[in-house]
Structures are given as structure tokens and as C-alpha cells.
Amino acid sequence: MKIRTRLTLLFTLITALLLGIYSISIYYSSKEAREKSFYSELQNEAIAKADLFFQSSLPEQEMHQLYKNNNRTLNEVQVAIYSINKELIYHDDAKVDYVKETPEMLSEIFSQKKINFFLDNLQVIGMVYHYNGKSYAVTAAAYDKYGYDFLTHLLTISIIAFISILILIYLAGIFLSKKALYPLSEMVSQIKTITAGKLQLRLKTTGEKKDELNELAQNFNGMLERLENSFDAQKYFVSNISHELRTPLSAIITELELASEKKQTREEYQQTIRYALDDARNMAKLSNSLMDLAKASYDPNEISFSEVRLDEILLESYSKTIRENQEYKVTLNIEDTVEEHQLVIQGNEYLLQVAFNNLIDNACKYSPEHLCSINVKVKTETLHISFINTGIIISQEDLEHIFEPFYRSENSKKEKGYGIGLFLTEKIIHLHNAIIKVTSDDKATVFTVKFTL
Structure with missing residues (x-):
């Protein structure tokens, strides 16, 4: 199920639930209000009939006739009056007695002063009426046709409105979800066009908007940029590795082919073997460097x-x-001010040793005396480890590229190397949340590793 459909259904369901709770509460509130209101009307009608019976000179037969006439057009309230002795004094229509009062019911009316209850569809009220110092039990019963018609009408309207609103809400949900997720659909369409050969493509973003979809597009573009850089670096890496491996392999093949095509003296064969061994050792060294680089590139x-x-x-x-x-x-010189705990860090021993080996080897290789001085000191809450050699001065242009993979300056090409060591060293140092800096002048070339304490 698509997100758009799921959101629409969820939105409709929540609306239906809230609307249903509201409608049910309105219906039952109206039902309870009708019941209370009709009991109040029954009480007023009972008092009015009792007043009419006791206080007016209207004969009982005319009151019966009045009841029958009203009952043809209205749901007339049927009233009965009983004395304290539970004798019937007056009844609107004794032949059609709705309540059929019993002595127990009359006793309950006199004891509780007022009762009300349902009798099938009729509502009944019983109350005590006082006249000339005497107490009487008056009952009134009727069917609230208008009230029930109102409730039926309210229920019908509520059901129709509920269904209509749900349909409108569902259609509105489809429209709104489609409009809200339109940028996401556009992003999906754009993503489908991005392949390994088209990593330069980017998703469209709007700098003015700061919503989640725009943020997603920006982060996705950032990921694409990193992937593109990674792919470019990989191509560059493979190209350079192929070149570096081709040279010793070609030399080994050439030397062995020459040795196999003509007879040579023992010394010449031994020399050929030595050349091949040197090239093989160089390949092994390059292979080890590549393995170390792979380890330093891990997450x-x-x-x-x-x-x-x-x-x-x-x-x-x-x-x-x-x-x-x-x-x-x-x-190796460690200043006296350096305390023992300042030399302890969280790190990977193997990778740090690879980095330090590269820095020491690099310093000795390019020093006329093959000398590397290592100084360790603490300065402003930072541990400085400096690798110093006096030798070839590195130009400012070369210093800017010295940590790039396979980069070798003109001055360094006289010595054997592959341009991997310093690149690998920088990656290892950064893995340990440290930084490495290099300076070179006519006095010395210094590589400084700084660990924050």
C-alpha cells in the first residue's frame, strides 16, 4: 500500500472516530435531555389537572370529554388522582388505564414523594399533591411522540451527515496527500534517472523551504556527492595501482624472458634473480601498504x-x-613535563604503528644523514609528536598536495616510493581524532601529530 493511500485511510479513520464520538455524545445528550424535559412536562400536567379538578367548578364528565378531545389530536397526558387511603378519586380514562396503579406503587409515591419510570414506551411520573391539608397521589403518563420523532430525525441527519462528511474527508485526504507528497514523487522520478554513470546528477532543492522533504533532498545530494567522490577516488586509485604494479611486473617478465632466451653465466643468472627478487619485494611492500590503507578506510x-x-x-x-x-x-626525546597519563589514548595500536613507521621511514629516507628526530611535548592541552629531518626542502606547492594519494613531488622521485604512505598516515591520524601538520624550510622538514588531551 502506498504512503498516500495509507495516510488518506488513516486520516479518514481518525476523522470517523472523532466524528462518531461527537455524534454519539450529541445523540445521547439529546436523548437524556428529552427524557428529563418530558418528565418535567408530565409533572406540570399532573399539577395542572389536579388544580383543575380540586379548584375549579368544572364537572368531572367535562374533564373526561376534554381529555378525549385532546387525545384525538395530541398525545394527551393521562392523569389519575388517589386519596391517602389509596382510593381512586379521579381518572382521565379508567377504561384505558395506562399505569394501572397498584397499592404498592401508591405506597411508594406517598413514601418517596415523587417517582418516575418507564412503562413500555410510556413515561410515568408519580407525585404527592397537597390540597386543604390533605395529601393525594397523582400519576401522569404519556408517550412523547414529538420527542421521539425529534430523536429519530436527529439520528437520521447524523448518519447522513456522518457518511457525507467521511466521503468528503476521504476525497480531501486524497487531494491533500497527493499535493503534500508530490515533491516526493518528483524525487523518486529524479532518483530513477541517477545511475553509476550519472552520479553528477542532483535532486532539485529549494533553498527557501526548510521542510523535511527539502532536507531529505539536500542530504541525498550530499550522499551522491560523497559517492561521486568515492567513485572518482576509486577510479584514480585503481588507475594508479595498475600503473604501480605494472612497472615491477614488466621488469620481472622482461628479466625472466631475457634469461630464458639466451644462455648466461652463473653470475648473470644470480643477478637476474636478484633483480627479480627486488621487484617482487617492492610489489610485496606495495601490497602491504594497500592492505594497511584498506584497514584505515574501514568504518x-x-x-x-x-x-x-x-x-x-x-x-x-x-x-x-x-x-x-x-x-x-x-x-626519541620525551620532555620531562609530559606526564605518563598524557601518553595514554584510546586507539588502535597496529594502525598507529603503521602511521609512525611511515613518518619515521619518510624522514630517514629523505635526510642526507638518514636521521629522524622524534620530539614529544605537551602544549596548551595538546600532545605534540614531531618527526624532524634535515634534508630536501619541500616546496609550498608540494606541501598543498603532500597528503594526496599517489602524489610524489619532483624532489622525492629520486627515492623509491608509491605515494601511499603519507595519505595512509593522514587517514590513520584522523581516525584517532588527531591532526597532522607539515612545515618545511631551509632548517628542517617537520611532521607534527597533535592529540587533544
């Missing part, structure tokens, strides 16, 4: 974080770097 919610000590990770990183590169030199 932060999927990466396990725990309490880690940054000084221990730094020690492990520079020990690993020196162990793999004998010519590299690394120094």
Missing part, C-alpha cells in the same frame, strides 16, 4: 580501540625501522 565503528601508550608505540616503531634499515638513525 571507525568497525575498528577496535583500546587504551594504548604512545611512547611504547613510538619505541616499537623506531626499533622496527632500525631493524629493517641498518643505515637509519632515530632519536
Whole structure:
């Protein structure tokens, strides 16, 4: 069922419920008011007949005739008067006695002074009437034809109005829901035109409107923009990876083809094997970098974080770097003002070690002395970890692109690399809610990682 139909039916159902409660309450209020009003009329008629009987000189037979004449055109009230001894004194029509008063009923009237009840469709009232110091029991009974006709008419009108209003409400609901959801239908039509090859398309938004649908369109456009950037980055990534993998693979194939096509000396075969091994190691290093990049690209919610000590990770990183590169030199200086608890953060040890390894390797690689100095200090509630090397000066233009994937400056192309390390490092640092900055001048190149305490 479509949302439009569901909203229309729900709106109609709620309206029907409220309208039904209102109509029922009006009907029963009118019914109760009619009942009370007619009892009051019966009481007035009983008093009037009793006054007429006791206080006027009108003969009883003429009163009977008056009752019969009125009864032809009106629902005349039938009145009966009984003495304290329960003897009948007067009755409008004893032959057609509606109430058929019993001694028990008369006793109840004298004891309670006033009673009222229903007798089939008739309403009956019994009351005590006083005249010349004596008490009499007066009963009055009649059928409220006009009252019941009014209730029947009210019920008929209510049912017709209820059905008519529901039909109008349903039609109005269809119109209003269609009008309200028209922008959503337009969005669906626009979304159907967006494919993997048309991610540049966007949903139409109105800057003036601040409703939920406009907000949905803006957020959807934001998602499309992120997807487009992701697709473009993926294409760029695959293109560069293909290029980086093609170079060592081509070298290995060429070397092995040459070795297989002509006879070579033992030394030449060994040299060919060494070249192939170097290219294979480069491919393995590139593969490891790509795996680390994939891990750093996970959803932060999927990466396990725990309490880690940054000084221990730094020690492990520079020990690993020196162990793999004998010519590299690394120094670690942690200022005395840095307290132990300031070195503890919530992080992923493996990813942080990858980031620090890249920064140390990068600093040693481009330093003439292959030296990286690591300084740790606290400044304005922020832990600063600086990786310093004196070597090639990085131009301002290169500094603006240094964290882009596969970007390599002209100065760095003399050394082996793939342009992944710094891009990967920045992603890892950002995953840990930290920032990384780089400065380069004629004195030194400094990469600074800042963790908020």
C-alpha cells in the first residue's frame, strides 16, 4: 500500500472516530435531555389537572370529554388522582388505564414523594399533591411522540451527515496527500534517472523551504556527492595501482624472458634473480601498504580501540625501522613535563604503528644523514609528536598536495616510493581524532601529530 493511500485511510479513520464520538455524545445528550424535559412536562400536567379538578367548578364528565378531545389530536397526558387511603378519586380514562396503579406503587409515591419510570414506551411520573391539608397521589403518563420523532430525525441527519462528511474527508485526504507528497514523487522520478554513470546528477532543492522533504533532498545530494567522490577516488586509485604494479611486473617478465632466451653465466643468472627478487619485494611492500590503507578506510565503528601508550608505540616503531634499515638513525626525546597519563589514548595500536613507521621511514629516507628526530611535548592541552629531518626542502606547492594519494613531488622521485604512505598516515591520524601538520624550510622538514588531551 502506498504512503498516500495509507495516510488518506488513516486520516479518514481518525476523522470517523472523532466524528462518531461527537455524534454519539450529541445523540445521547439529546436523548437524556428529552427524557428529563418530558418528565418535567408530565409533572406540570399532573399539577395542572389536579388544580383543575380540586379548584375549579368544572364537572368531572367535562374533564373526561376534554381529555378525549385532546387525545384525538395530541398525545394527551393521562392523569389519575388517589386519596391517602389509596382510593381512586379521579381518572382521565379508567377504561384505558395506562399505569394501572397498584397499592404498592401508591405506597411508594406517598413514601418517596415523587417517582418516575418507564412503562413500555410510556413515561410515568408519580407525585404527592397537597390540597386543604390533605395529601393525594397523582400519576401522569404519556408517550412523547414529538420527542421521539425529534430523536429519530436527529439520528437520521447524523448518519447522513456522518457518511457525507467521511466521503468528503476521504476525497480531501486524497487531494491533500497527493499535493503534500508530490515533491516526493518528483524525487523518486529524479532518483530513477541517477545511475553509476550519472552520479553528477542532483535532486532539485529549494533553498527557501526548510521542510523535511527539502532536507531529505539536500542530504541525498550530499550522499551522491560523497559517492561521486568515492567513485572518482576509486577510479584514480585503481588507475594508479595498475600503473604501480605494472612497472615491477614488466621488469620481472622482461628479466625472466631475457634469461630464458639466451644462455648466461652463473653470475648473470644470480643477478637476474636478484633483480627479480627486488621487484617482487617492492610489489610485496606495495601490497602491504594497500592492505594497511584498506584497514584505515574501514568504518571507525568497525575498528577496535583500546587504551594504548604512545611512547611504547613510538619505541616499537623506531626499533622496527632500525631493524629493517641498518643505515637509519632515530632519536626519541620525551620532555620531562609530559606526564605518563598524557601518553595514554584510546586507539588502535597496529594502525598507529603503521602511521609512525611511515613518518619515521619518510624522514630517514629523505635526510642526507638518514636521521629522524622524534620530539614529544605537551602544549596548551595538546600532545605534540614531531618527526624532524634535515634534508630536501619541500616546496609550498608540494606541501598543498603532500597528503594526496599517489602524489610524489619532483624532489622525492629520486627515492623509491608509491605515494601511499603519507595519505595512509593522514587517514590513520584522523581516525584517532588527531591532526597532522607539515612545515618545511631551509632548517628542517617537520611532521607534527597533535592529540587533544
